[in-house]
Amino acid sequence: xxxxxxxxxxxxxxxxxxxxxxxxxxxxxxxxxxxxxxxxxxxxxxxxxxxxxxxxxxxxxxxxxxxxxxxxxxxxxxxxxxxxxxxxxxxxxxxxxxxxxxxxxxxxxxxxxxxxxxxxxxxxxxxxxxxxxxxxxxxxxxxxxxxxxxxxxxxxxxxxxxxxxxx
Amino acid sequence: xxxxxxxxxxxxxxxxxxxxxxxxxxxxxxxxxxxxxxxxxxxxxxxxxxxxxxxxxxxxxxxxxxxxxxxxxxxxxxxxxxxxxxxxxxxxxxxxxxxxxxxxxxxxxxxxxxxxxxxxxxxxxxxxxxxxxxxxxxxxxxxxxxxxxx
Numbered sequence: 001x002x003x004x005x006x007x008x009x010x011x012x013x014x015x016x017x018x019x020x021x022x023x024x025x026x027x028x029x030x031x032x033x034x035x036x037x038x039x040x041x042x043x044x045x046x047x048x049x050x051x052x053x054x055x056x057x058x059x060x061x062x063x064x065x066x067x068x069x070x071x072x073x074x075x076x077x078x079x080x081x082x083x084x085x086x087x088x089x090x091x092x093x094x095x096x097x098x099x100x101x102x103x104x105x106x107x108x109x110x111x112x113x114x115x116x117x118x119x120x121x122x123x124x125x126x127x128x129x130x131x132x133x134x135x136x137x138x139x140x141x142x143x144x145x146x147x148x149x150x151x152x153x154x155x156x157x158x159x160x161x162x163x164x165x166x167x
Numbered sequence: 168x169x170x171x172x173x174x175x176x177x178x179x180x181x182x183x184x185x186x187x188x189x190x191x192x193x194x195x196x197x198x199x200x201x202x203x204x205x206x207x208x209x210x211x212x213x214x215x216x217x218x219x220x221x222x223x224x225x226x227x228x229x230x231x232x233x234x235x236x237x238x239x240x241x242x243x244x245x246x247x248x249x250x251x252x253x254x255x256x257x258x259x260x261x262x263x264x265x266x267x268x269x270x271x272x273x274x275x276x277x278x279x280x281x282x283x284x285x286x287x288x289x290x291x292x293x294x295x296x297x298x299x300x301x302x303x304x305x306x307x308x309x310x311x312x313x314x315x316x317x
Contacts, residue, residue: 073193074192074195076223077216077219105210109216124299
């Protein structure tokens with residue numbers, strides 16, 4: 001973690017490390033800790049630049065600004081994001097270096113979506129209001145994995161490491 | 168547990184791949200930059216929650232759209248689909264959603280005779296990858312109102 005933080009010019013204080021749901025006692029720092037060893041030789045691709053999310057705003061503020069905190073926010077039956085999902089998403093973002101802010105949005109089922117798009121990899125996390133987290137990792141090579149975060153922890157770490165390098 | 172969409176809906180091949188599908192989107196379906204719509208987000212093409220199916224009057228999860236050809240017939244325009252300023256319209260073609268393992272079924276309802284649905288041919292709901300790729304293929308035709316405070 002220290003190496004990772006130093007490489008990206010930021011550090012995480014203990015206060016910034018939040019518990020991560022569904023992974024027992026694991027924290028965001030735990031999730032990231034093995035990234036120092038990861039530097040996969042992934043081919044680069046050029047993409048349009050992507051505007052950063054308003055990282056200065058909390059997840060709740062972003063969702064409120066989008067009008068997504070009420071049931072039926074889409075007019076088509078969507079469930080409003082719950083506090084469990086919002087707090088978990090906020091905790092995860094707080095534990096990441098600010099160079100990789102995700103796009104934050106509401107899922108239709110009451111959860112929160114965090115999406116990153118990079119030159120080499122895209123990452124999507126869906127945090128459900130029951131605490132379950134599912135991930136989608138899409139590499140520019142065409143390789144894609146999707147499933148529960150607990151089963152894809154290493155792939156998510158790989159993706160985050162590359163996103164940090166790309167930042 | 169609701170029925171799997173592919174067991175209750177059938178892909179209507181009378182809808183050509185070139186058919187434009189209008190998807191009503193909200194402010195929260197769009198990624199924004201300085202008040203401008205950048206792109207459609209994955210959540211715009213996530214299926215409805217199963218728990219909402221009874222009140223929506225459908226037997227399985229799907230994504231609501233409107234068929235351009237039927238809109239042309241009825242004389243309604245995409246702007247007519249936006250019932251308030253917080254709504255906009257994105258477009259995607261039937262061929263683009265079929266390329267992601269989806270079917271398109273006509274489903275006229277109270278919202279209009281042009282109403283149809285995009286449903287997954289296999290499994291209980293769209294995968295995240297399917298929703299993400301369909302969203303990536305979509306274009307914002309009418310942007311909804313931008314966020315209030317970002």
